[in-house]
Every structure is written in C-alpha cells, then in structure tokens.
Amino acid sequence: MLRRPKILAALAVVALPISVIGVSSGGPPAAAASPGPSTQAAASAFQAASQKYGVPESVLLAVSYAETRWDDHAGKPSTSGGYGLMHLTSVDPGEFEERSGGAELAKADSLRTLDKASTLTGLDPVALRNDPAANIAGGAALLADYQRSLKLPVGADTSAADWYGAVGSYSGASDQAGASAFADDVYAILARGAARTTNTGQQIVMPAVKVTPAKSQLARTGLRAATTATGATECPAQLDCESLPAPYSQYGPGAGDYGNHDLANRPKTGKIDYIVIHDTEGGWQGTLNLIQDPTYVSWHYTMRSSDGHIWQHVDTKNVAWHAGNWYVNMHSIGIEHEGFAAQGATWYTEALYRNSARLVRYLAQKNNIPLDRAHIIGHDQVSGTLPSTVAGMHWDPGPYWDWEHYFDLLGAPIYGHNIFPVRVGSIVTVKPGFSDNVQVVTACNTDGTCPPQGTNFVYLRQAPDDAAPLVKDLGNRPNGADSTTQVSDIGARAAAGSKYVVAERSGDWVAVWYLGAKGWFKNPASAPDAFAKPGLVVKPKAGKASVPVYGRAYPEQAAYPAGIPYQTVTPLQYTIGAGQAYPVGDANIETDYYRAVTFAGEPPTDHVQVLGKDRYYQIWFGHRMVYVRAADVDLKPAF
Incomplete structure (x- = not known):
C-alpha cells in the first residue's frame, strides 16, 4: 500500500498574525507546525497580490478557497476550463455551449478570464496557467477590475464587507442567484476561516473575518434576477x-x-x-x-x-x-x-x-x-x-x-x-x-x-x-x-x-x-x-x-x-x-x-x-x- 505521510490539514500562520481555525465547523482545532519554504511562498504570493492590486487579502484568499480550495492541479484545467488557484478560465464559448447543453452565458468574457487577467496584469497567459504567484496576481487584478466597474473603492485596506458585488461578478454566473450563491460561500468561508495543506504541499491558513457583506451591491452588476417560478422545482x-x-x-x-x-x-x-x-x-x-x-x-x-x-x-x-x-x-x-x-x-x-x-x-x-x-x-x-x-x-x-x-x-x-x-x-x-x-x-x-x-x-x-x-x-x-x-x-x-x-x-x-x-x-x-x-x-x-x-x-x-x-x-x-x-x-x-x-x-x-x-x-x-x-x-x- 502506497501512502503519502500523513499531513495535518491546518498548520501555523504565515504572514498573518492569527490563530489557526479549521475548515470544518464541527471539527477539532488544528495542530500547529513550523512553516516551510512552500508556505512562505504561498503566503507571500497572496500578500503581494493584495498590495499590488488593492484587494483585501482575506477576500483574495476566500475567493481562491471557494474556487479551488487552494489547489492548482499542476497547470491542468478543470472541466470548466479554469486554471490555477484562482480558477482563471480559458474556454471557447462555442465549445462551452456544446458541452453545457446550451446553457445561458452571462457574457462571453466570463469564460475567458485568463485572457482578461493577462491584459490587466501584462503577464503571459502561459505563466497565468502554470505559475501560482502569477495566477494569484491575475485573480486579484480581476477582482479589482470588477470592483471598479461597480464604482466601488479599491484598496488592500478596504473593508471585506464592501467586496460582495465584485465577488459575485467573479463567479461568472449568468444571474443574480448564481452570483449570490458564490458570494455567500465566500463570505461563509471568511466568517469561519480556513486552513489546509494543498495538493502541492502548500500550507495555507486564513483567519476568520466576521463581516456583514453589502449584498445590495449585487444589483449594480446588471445580472438578471432569478426567473424560476416559485414551486416549479424543489430547491433552495x-x-x-x-x-x-x-x-x-x-x-x-x-x-x-x-x-x-x-x-x-x-x-x-x-x-x-x-x-x-x-x-x-x-x-x-x-x-x-x-x-x-x-x-x-x-x-x-x-x-x-x-x-x-x-x-x-x-x-x-x-x-x-x-x-x-x-x-x-x-x-x-x-x-x-x-x-x-x-x-x-x-x-x-x-x-x-x-x-x-x-x-x-x-x-x-x-x-x-x-x-x-x-x-x-x-x-x-x-x-x-x-x-x-x-x-x-x-x-x-x-x-x-x-x-x-x-x-x-x-x-x-x-x-x-x-x-x-x-x-x-x-x-x-x-x-x-x-x-x-x-x-x-x-x-x-x-x-x-x-x-x-x-x-x-x-x-x-x-x-x-x-x-x-x-x-x-x-x-x-x-x-x-x-x-x-x-x-x-x-x-x-x-x-x-x-x-x-x-x-x-x-x-x-x-x-x-x-x-x-x-x-x-x-x-x-x-x-x-x-x-x-x-x-x-x-x-x-x-x-x-x-x-x-x-x-x-x-x-x-x-x-x-x-x-x-x-x-x-x-x-x-x-x-x-x-x-x-x-x-x-x-x-x-x-x-x-x-x-x-x-x-x-x-x-x-x-x-x-x-x-x-x-x-x-x-x-x-x-x-x-x-x-x-x-x-x-x-x-x-x-x-
């Protein structure tokens, strides 16, 4: 039986002065360990992207966790064409329509956020796919761009509560229900914190941040309201x-x-x-x-x-x-x-x-x-x-x-x-x-x-x-x-x-x-x-x-x-x-x-x-x- 050595799911904080908080709301507290070089690199990448593009580090970490749980899949795309920790997408719209059975799209560029991130950062698309630090920077640039499009303030020191609309936009959803569901996930992660050793051995810890998000921002996105008739399906x-x-x-x-x-x-x-x-x-x-x-x-x-x-x-x-x-x-x-x-x-x-x-x-x-x-x-x-x-x-x-x-x-x-x-x-x-x-x-x-x-x-x-x-x-x-x-x-x-x-x-x-x-x-x-x-x-x-x-x-x-x-x-x-x-x-x-x-x-x-x-x-x-x-x-x- 081939087993990797057991790795505790949550380790010591790096570049964030916090106590460790586990992902599972009902789980035991995580054990601490000394950070290694990979931990320093991961923490530094999120911190640097936060400062450069004016996105609160907690928001950047929570969005990445909601998208990929901080896994990068070694430069390979997900089934929806997303790359890296920030799930930057690079999909041909026609191909997606065929695969998804004619699903309505929010807009074509929601499928090609990697290209948009390349334009915003000046980074090569190959680097955005394969280099974790570049990928994190691309995700931060996108969040900042969405925030500006909603005419909301940008800055690493802005309140995480004021990024709800931008986070919803990041989802690529075609309607407010989908965008809200993703944003609610992100803010739930923020509220409880997260800690995990990723598929590449990166040890990442995010502190709990209790905020009341400004959900009214979602109306600024221009996404359509939900159209499913009440009672037509049995779903939340x-x-x-x-x-x-x-x-x-x-x-x-x-x-x-x-x-x-x-x-x-x-x-x-x-x-x-x-x-x-x-x-x-x-x-x-x-x-x-x-x-x-x-x-x-x-x-x-x-x-x-x-x-x-x-x-x-x-x-x-x-x-x-x-x-x-x-x-x-x-x-x-x-x-x-x-x-x-x-x-x-x-x-x-x-x-x-x-x-x-x-x-x-x-x-x-x-x-x-x-x-x-x-x-x-x-x-x-x-x-x-x-x-x-x-x-x-x-x-x-x-x-x-x-x-x-x-x-x-x-x-x-x-x-x-x-x-x-x-x-x-x-x-x-x-x-x-x-x-x-x-x-x-x-x-x-x-x-x-x-x-x-x-x-x-x-x-x-x-x-x-x-x-x-x-x-x-x-x-x-x-x-x-x-x-x-x-x-x-x-x-x-x-x-x-x-x-x-x-x-x-x-x-x-x-x-x-x-x-x-x-x-x-x-x-x-x-x-x-x-x-x-x-x-x-x-x-x-x-x-x-x-x-x-x-x-x-x-x-x-x-x-x-x-x-x-x-x-x-x-x-x-x-x-x-x-x-x-x-x-x-x-x-x-x-x-x-x-x-x-x-x-x-x-x-x-x-x-x-x-x-x-x-x-x-x-x-x-x-x-x-x-x-x-x-x-x-x-x-x-x-x-």
Whole structure:
C-alpha cells in the first residue's frame, strides 16, 4: 500500500498574525507546525497580490478557497476550463455551449478570464496557467477590475464587507442567484476561516473575518434576477434550479410498458430515508437526453460539473428508478452529478460540491433525513437485492469523491476526535483525510494506470501486514479470489464516514468485522485513519452460529393482501458469525413494499404500500449497507 505521510490539514500562520481555525465547523482545532519554504511562498504570493492590486487579502484568499480550495492541479484545467488557484478560465464559448447543453452565458468574457487577467496584469497567459504567484496576481487584478466597474473603492485596506458585488461578478454566473450563491460561500468561508495543506504541499491558513457583506451591491452588476417560478422545482431559492420533467408515459401496448418512474405520494406511501449520490458516467447533454427517454431509468436531479447548475426531473414525492434496488428506490432521492468516477477531481468541481451540499441540506431538512453517511450515501453503498445481483451493483461516485469535504459543506463533519480509545468492541468511524491519502488505484486508463491523487478510503487486508492480500468479497468475486486495486473494485475499501466494530488489535494495526471476516488496516496513534465513538451494534442472538443479511427489508408473507404477490426476502451470500458485531445505521426503518408495476393516471389508483410487522435494522456491512432481521440479533450499545 502506497501512502503519502500523513499531513495535518491546518498548520501555523504565515504572514498573518492569527490563530489557526479549521475548515470544518464541527471539527477539532488544528495542530500547529513550523512553516516551510512552500508556505512562505504561498503566503507571500497572496500578500503581494493584495498590495499590488488593492484587494483585501482575506477576500483574495476566500475567493481562491471557494474556487479551488487552494489547489492548482499542476497547470491542468478543470472541466470548466479554469486554471490555477484562482480558477482563471480559458474556454471557447462555442465549445462551452456544446458541452453545457446550451446553457445561458452571462457574457462571453466570463469564460475567458485568463485572457482578461493577462491584459490587466501584462503577464503571459502561459505563466497565468502554470505559475501560482502569477495566477494569484491575475485573480486579484480581476477582482479589482470588477470592483471598479461597480464604482466601488479599491484598496488592500478596504473593508471585506464592501467586496460582495465584485465577488459575485467573479463567479461568472449568468444571474443574480448564481452570483449570490458564490458570494455567500465566500463570505461563509471568511466568517469561519480556513486552513489546509494543498495538493502541492502548500500550507495555507486564513483567519476568520466576521463581516456583514453589502449584498445590495449585487444589483449594480446588471445580472438578471432569478426567473424560476416559485414551486416549479424543489430547491433552495438561491440555487435557481430549472425543471426538465422526466416522462411518465406508456411506450408499448402492455400495462407494464411505461417509464421512467412511478407516481407515489411519499412520505405517505413510504418515508424518504436516503439521498443517493451518483455520477453520470457521461457528459451533461447526453445525460439530459437520457432522462427524457421513457424507456430508460430516471433520477430526481442532475447537477452540471462546471458550475453546479441543477435540473429537477422527478418530484421527490414520486419514486425514481435510479438505485438498482427497489427498496432503496422506494425510500430515496437520487442526485446525478456530471462526471466520471475514474477521473475524480477532474469533474468533481468545488462549484459542484457546494451546490450539491446546498441541495442535500435542503432536501434532508424537508424530509427529516439525518446528515450522516448512513443516510447520505453513495450509489456504491446500495446493496444488491439477491445474491445474483450483488456483483453487478454500481460503484459510483468512486474513490475520488471527497466525502470529508462534502460533509464539511453539509455542516455535519465526519467525526474525527481522539477522545475514546480504539479497543476491541469499539465502533470506529473511518476518516483518512483526502488530498494526502494517495492509495494505489489501477485500471482508470487504457494502460492500466490511474493518476496519483487523493482518495476517500483505506484498504483492508487479510492480515496485519502491508504485503498481505486484500480481503475477499464473495459477492463481487464468487470464486473466492482476493479483492483488487482496480478502480471499480470496492470489495476491500473502507470509505470515509463508514463505521465498523473493532475485532482485534496488533500494534499499529486494527482489525474490524467486514463481510463476515476480519479486515486489517493500519491506524497508528500518531496519524490515525479511524476514531472511536459510542453507538449501537447488532450481534447474533445467543445460540445462533450465524445470521443472514438482506439487501432489502420487505414485509412477511402474511402482510400481503389478495392480488399482490408475496415478494420473497432472499438472504445474500454473506452471514454474520457468532461473536461478530456490526454498527447500526438506522434502527427505525420501514418494513414495506410499494406495489407499482403498471401505468397509472394521476393520481395512481392501483399503487399500494404493503406494510409489514417483521422488523429490520440497517447496518454497516463491508462497503455497502445491508439489513438484518431484528428477530435474529441483539441490539447493544458499544463504547
């Protein structure tokens, strides 16, 4: 296993006389370290650009963090054509129109800010792409130019509160809603401060600055007001979502020849417990074409990579066909994010993360969904429903989706405190970091390689040894072969936010119960990848050698009324052995089946929710979530 040395996410202040403040609002205070040469260079570049172009250093730092989290991607562009720490764009407008599906543009020069920065600074475009200091200078020059265009004062000593309009303009948004959303992000970052070691090892810390921004400045920008009709979409107002309805229509002579979702009346016909994070594995326009095909599947929302713009396709009260598991479909909302799981950060932009988090927060609050990794889940956590379907389940959004950053943005940071001892019987939450957690991953490209980059997981091995084979997953590899490092193979991965019960310890190594066996990962006290926290676990009832696990929580046979066939609840190929324990994700799920197999008018008259009395618990089990019958296990606290 190849790992970079652990790097603390926040280090000592350089050129800024402040205390360290972490990015996560609920996280522990950051540790301090002595600044190195790269830290001095980064701090100096922001300070110099601030003084030269008359932009408050705090505003410059916060804009850069909101755009790129201070990563420069080694001179390579983002999917929206942005370069460097300040995300200076260099995109042909026609190319962008084709890629974005005809999205309205604020103005052509919003796509070519790198060229404008070159004109303002006199710096060569190549330098602006590749040299961090030049890129920061270009971003500062743009901010100052936007400020002057609004006839507002420029100066490094001006109040950060007076730059709201310029910050909104910097977003390149086509409307006030988009500009306001970006500016609000920037000022939220200012309010809490930020500290991070970047992809190039730059150690940057920004202090908290509490200001009340002058939001009225946005009216001076000339951007159009939001036009989305109230109630047309289920989105927070600042996102200005658009509606592109998925077709509910018949396409053949049979009653079952219809698509591409089912009408319902959730939560009355089944409560909404999960929000499923997908990636599209395709571009924006192709994805929009698919959602309009009644013979294809459906999902509730699609998000564009370049700017986080959102379309809603299915009302959340209705059941979309997105998860590959009907029970999960019945109880979830599906959100597709433009991108490719094997390409990771190239597609998962900061704008995408931030707007997705806004949408998920809104939907979670509306539907009383807990903001945790048992309920805000990846498609890769959805189990197959039968032993034969496990291997074919999806693995998106993949190893390069930054769950820790995403939950910071949700305001529900993944737990990571060294308060409780990690001992046998403890529940541990995996939190390996991201940018400095570079695991070996293969088969992204045709030559079998994957570019080294941050990952969201740790590998589990069959013994406490770096050379030991990865754990087995009989669902993915029924022949009993070991799991692999292939990008699509989730069989031996413990992802950020997932929970396990400690089975054994050996030096720096910890074994957890995983798919019915022990899986080992290194967890030294000096750089831990997992932290203990109390919670509930399930254990097989006394006298049971093993208990089955299930991919769905359907009712018992007696619950089905006449005319609705019994849906067999078939155990998966895994079992929980005596003496093993697994954390509970949710102890209060519905045991039900929503019968919807024929085309129905509005409202549906032949769609029925069958409710059962047989109770199930949702548990963490391997990389995915599964269900166990309450009658088979004891529910116990773990510390």
